[in-house]
Amino acid sequence: MERFFKSDFFYDFLRAPVAIISFCVVALLVLSAIFAQFIAPTNPFDPASLELMNGFTPPMEPNMFTGDVFLLGADDQGRDLFSAILYGLRISLFVGIMAVSLAMVMGVLLGLIAGYVGGWLDNLIMRLADIQMTFPSILIAMLIFGVARGLLPPELRYEMAITVLIISIGLSEWVPFARTVRGTTMVEKEKEYVAAAQLIGLKRWQIMIRHILPNVLGPVLVIATITFALAIIAEASLSFLGVGAPRTEPSLGTLIRVGQDFLFSGEWWILLFPALTLLALALAVNLLGDWLRDTLNPRLK
């Protein structure tokens, strides 16, 4: 740990205002999501706590019927928007992280195999990747989502919504990982330390995991950060389109969809605050990812 704080990487970090600010924003949002139960004044997922009369209350104004005050206003069903955003962040972040992890594991493994083993297996994996890349990832996510929903019996559909969401986004984002890892693997494969490992009789999978994997992970971190931003937006888009997180456990995307309906009738806050939160999160993650890519790059030379 100490080594990290003394490293060149940390030194560069402290000198990049963009990185520091983005990191703080992300950290703030993540911590808020983790401690949502303690910060949020109400539990927006509990239908019993909702008071329909609180619907459409503007921010910081007492409700004319109940007198309750909401920090960021209330939505059409009387949900405290601030709490809804915090809990919604949870879902967005959770789906984002899990989807990225799935995409990363799948992409790195496939990339390693394609790069190291080569031959027809490499061809197969790369053609699969090409086919997948011709479709927009949202469409693929929707396809997988639709198929999964169709396959599941109705009782499970609601509970599995989040899982299916994760799988569909994850499966649509593995290709950049695989391609990059494959390229790096093909370069590393020719290096003499791999030959040295072959000389002592190591099996192929042992060489791939022990020797090559640690050396191809560099760019993977950068791709993961950027894919994370994409996953969050994908989740929001899917929820916005109505095929993601349900109304009763809304994610940021769902909240935006709901808010959109009411934007032009004057209840602007229902759309604005979730949208701003999503914007802040995606922007900060993207900027952090960009900075990471630039800092880690010259060193790779």
Next chain:
Amino acid sequence: MDDNLLEVRNISVTFKNRYGTLKALDNLSLNVKKGEILGLVGESGAGKSMTGAAILGLIDPPGHMSSGEIWYKGKCINDAHEAIRGREISMIFQDPLMSLNPLRRIGDQLLETILTHMNVTKSEAIKRARKGLEEVGIDPNRLNSYPHTFSGGMRQRVVIALALAPEPSLIIADEPTTALDVSVQAQILDLLKNLCKERGTSIILVTHDMGVIAQTTDRVGVLYAGRLAEIGDTREVLTNPKHPYTKGLVDSTPRIDANSFYKELYQISGTMPKLDAMPNGCAFHPRCEFAIDKCSKETPQVFSDRAACWLLENEAIVE
């Protein structure tokens, strides 16, 4: 010093990093006469490529030439590098693959060089390009070929033609034959040598290979840790080295002669210091078997225009 084409006067090149300032070149001085081939020899990190880059103003930030002057044909060119580069001073790099644009025919690259630096018509430029190729031993009809159709040695010939095209007075050749096979290496060096003697062009030949120095250069400068250790007539320096480092280098070079079969090679103990861990006084003293007390305290100056070593101090006074 009128027959000096180039004078490097006390230049230092420094780099700033998070830990402090590093001196890649420290108070280095040397000169190149008209029409001579000066060798710059040293091991990795000694600063020989850095010297060539400093002369041409090609040092990338965060490095910069922090002190000293470079004089060319009697004028100081510290701030005039752009105009001098290419026309008066040419450079040949080590890897011919990287010096030639793989997407352009060699004829285009030659023409571009000629037209940029010389005031001639296009047809005149083509004539010169063809003549240039002929002189380096390549069929002039190959003007329209791409670099990848040539072998490594032939590509380096093209690079030499490129370097000679603007009729420079000085060529800096940075390890021009290191990436080539031994047999090709000899041809390229001979070619370079002959062409330059014909035109009276001076060469600074940067290399780590003592054999190349012996066979190609008139004078040689030995660099160690960014400082000049010894400079002088090649034969003299190699057969009678005055600086202990030069002596160590010469002795540890393997030779093909009956006396050395299966014998242990002379080796200098230790390694060249890193720039951020330079010893006090003479940079070489921790590895030197002749070191005296003064060596660890003060950095030696160059004595008798020959070597930077305190052991020569008394000889200089006697002279």
Next chain:
Amino acid sequence: MSFVQAKDLTREYDLSDPFIVRTIAMRPKRILTAVDNVSFSIEKGTTYALVGESGSGKSTIAKMAVGLLKPTSGSLLVDGKNLNDPFLPKEEKLALRRRIQMVFQSPYASLNPRWKVGDIIAEPIKAFRLINDHASQINRVHELLEQVGLSTSDVNKFPHEFSGGQRQRISIARALSSEPEIIICDEPTSALDVSVQAQVLNLLKSLQKEYSLTYLFITHDLAVVSTMANKIGVLNQGKLVEEQTPENLFSNPKKAYTKMLLNSAPNINF
């Protein structure tokens, strides 16, 4: 029979266009013969140098010697056994691998940059199960580090903290850790400075004396060969053109190619 015996060793590469293209365009097959019927033998405890320029096939022979490449025809036997024999049982193959090791040309690419030096050197010990308890493994690694002139505190460092010459020493320590009998040295000093080269060559020589190692020394540098080899084989485009002791080769080269090599080598003697 000599300790190492290469007989009619050949390696071909098929560079032909795909079958369909060939039949339609009526082009012949293109076969590149990287190694062409090379035969040599090495006595135990001696150094055999293979000298050649790029494209001579010396690196291909090195790879076949350690079993990284299969010959198209011919054989290379070490102590009578063939590493490329498909019928060799697994345990015997592993045992044979232990006896043949390699030191590579590039000090930068031959050590895994993400592994600690101690782990790099210990890997063969673990793979060949030479020492099983952890503490003895560490002791052995310390021993090897000192033998190649490095210090025991280097165990936890990473390769990038070392210079080129030191990295080659680590490579040598790794090769020694499996207690081999023959080491293939593939241009081990070509990427090193002159003074560092001298240190590494001297180290190789002293290790050979101490452990009666056999070396197959691949290089393009005739001067280096003259200090290392008991016998020299000159390779030209896959063929072994001449094979002599150093004294005979340098004083009385028989083939034109050898003479050309000797003449073009830049010599520090005037």
